[in-house]
Amino acid sequence: MKISVLGCGRWGTFLAWYANRVGHEVMLWGRESSKHYLQLKESRMNDYVTLPQDIMLSNSLEAAVSFGEIIIISISAQELRSFAHSISLQKGLKDKIFVLCMKGIEANTGKRLSQVFSEEIGISSNIGIWVGPGHVQDFVREIPNCMVIGSDHIEVTKKIVESLNSSLIRFYYGQDLIGNEIGAAAKNVIGIAAGMLDGLCYSSLKGALMARGTREISRLVRAMGGNDTTIYGLSHLGDYEATLFSLHSHNRRFGQALITGEPFDKLAEGVSTVKALQYLGQKYEVELPICNAVYEMIFENADPKEKLIDLFLRPIKFEF
């Protein structure tokens, strides 16, 4: 099958490598101004992966959209709306399956990425998501993992899973698009909180963070009409090791750097997602104490130790 991957950063480049490894014909697209794209064009390598010669590289969006039967997208989540608008100007979209491989929620609207994408391209039946745990650094060393693919249409979900399953990535069929998208995005915020604990030398609190983080995100998902159990699956809790504990996690590293005052310039999606979660918490009247504390530490310069004490001094309540 022909597969296009749009976005040639850390994850997009890996996805092209993976689709090629599974046996597909692959075209990887990067924008003309992209340093990532230029580096791949010159060396076929980035910091994480080397691309086999048979992966085609293109900076023509028209060529990339027309090439793939399946079109995988992995760019910064907050850029999806404008990028989707550019895609909407291309031809033949109704015959394609789009797979969003990003973890975010639109910051100023609280909309899930599949909602943003379908609003812009004007089609909703052929959009899937691919989320769950996994770092490029592990996959290229042949360390396998389990991930989840979901959509609102089981035939679409099955087609994507059947095209991409392998002994390196075992996929599960997602059954709850709301839970999977909110869960995948929100784990980055919990990952930032974990990095803050590392920065404070309070890493031993991560067990409690895992227990209470899942609890508050599952309340939100339920209020939004999703299934709270989804939060205990691959898209959220299943991604905690890769985010709350991994040295590779950009979100964890962002949280740690915020506390220690070191610079950090990689994409940490949780920074924008926590704004969206503030909005959703208010809209659905769900208390999100950990997310709110992360928000205040990032955007309102709140003192981390004082925030932690505030969390500990909240009214005592039942665990579940």
Ligand SMILES: NC(=O)C1=CN([C@@H]2O[C@H](COP(=O)(O)OP(=O)(O)OC[C@H]3O[C@@H](n4cnc5c(N)ncnc54)[C@H](OP(=O)(O)O)[C@@H]3O)[C@@H](O)[C@H]2O)C=CC1
């Ligand atoms: N296990 C998983 O499912 C994983 C998922 N991810 C997710 O993948 C997504 C991308 O992360 P990552 O690859 O680390 O980020 P990077 O910063 O490495 O790459 C982001 C890419 O998005 C491109 N981009 C940004 N804005 C636009 C735009 N307006 N139009 C077109 N392209 C644009 C950038 O272009 P340029 O090259 O010009 O800078 C860059 O290539 C995130 O949502 C992240 O959460 C990441 C890792 C693992």
Ligand SMILES: O=C(CO)COP(=O)(O)O
């Ligand atoms: O989603 C990921 C791992 O599953 C990547 O996490 P980071 O973006 O925090 O590196």
